[in-house]
Ligand SMILES: Nc1ccn([C@@H]2O[C@H](COP(=O)(O)OP(=O)(O)OP(=O)(O)O)[C@@H](O)[C@H]2O)c(=O)n1
C-alpha cells in the first residue's frame with residue numbers, strides 16, 4: 405500500500421449531451437473506443453499500480469472484453485457505477501481501500517491527458533495532499549441572473565477551467581466523499597468535496613488538448629487532436 409497509486413476511471417455516464425444512442429465513451433475515434441484510448445494512456449504509465457474502471461451496469465462485460473483485447477493488465481476491477489458521477493467515483497474508491505496511498509480520479513471521456521501533466525499533478529498532490537489539472541480560461545466569463553442579465557464579471561486572471569485527472573491522498577478523498585454523502589452534497593468534481601473539508605487543492609497547469617468529450621462538436625476536434633498532437637504516442 406505504501407506509496408501505491410490507484411486510478412479510478414469513471415465511465416458510467418449516459419452521455420445525454422452527446423445525443424447518440426451509444427454512450428459517448430464507446431464511440432470510436434481513430435479505430436478504438438474513446439474509453440480505450442483513455443485506459444491505454446494510464447495502463448502504460450510506470451507510476452500506475454492499478455486501475456479501477458467504473459462503468460454502466462450493462463457494460464461491465466464488454467469492458468472486460470476490451471481489457472483482454474487491448475492488454476489492459478493494470479485494470480484490477482471493473483464495477484458498476486452509480487446515478488451521479490460522484491456516486492461512481494465513490495464506488496471506485498471503495499474497491500481501492502487498503503491497497504493504495506494515492507489516488508487519481510479521471511473521466512473516461514478525457515482521452516488526451518498528457519503523461520507529463522498527469523505526473524506533474526501526482527507530484528504536486530504528494531506535496532500538498534490534493535491537486536488538479538486545469539487551464540486558464542480564454543473567454544471573459546460572466547455571472548448571469550435568472551432573467552438573463554449580467555450580474556458580475558469575475559476577474560479573468562483568477563479563473564481556471566478544471567480538468568481531470570485530480571490527484572489526492574487516498575484517505576483525504578475518502579473522507580471528503582463520506583462527508584459529502586452524509587450532508588447530501590453533490591459536487592461536479594472531486595476537488596469540490598475536498599475544498600469543503602477546508603483543505604487547499606493545488607492547481608497544475610495542463611493544456612487545452614485535454615478535452616472532455618461532451619457534445620457532438622467535440623468529436624471532429626478529438627479526431628484532429630489524436631492525429632496531430634497525441635497520435636505519436638499511440
Ligand atoms: N453517473 C455517472 C455520470 C458520469 N460518469 C462519468 O463521468 C465522466 C464525466 O461526465 P460527463 O461528461 O458529464 O458524462 P455523462 O454523464 O455521460 O454526460 P451527460 O452529462 O451529457 O449525460 C464521464 O466519463 C462519465 O461516464 C459516471 O461515471 N457516472
Ligand SMILES: C[C@](O)(CO)[C@H](O)COP(=O)(O)O
Pocket residue numbers: 489511565566567568592593594616
Ligand atoms: C470533473 C470534470 O471533468 C472537471 O471539469 C467535470 O466537472 C465533470 O462535469 P460533468 O458535469 O460530469 O460534465
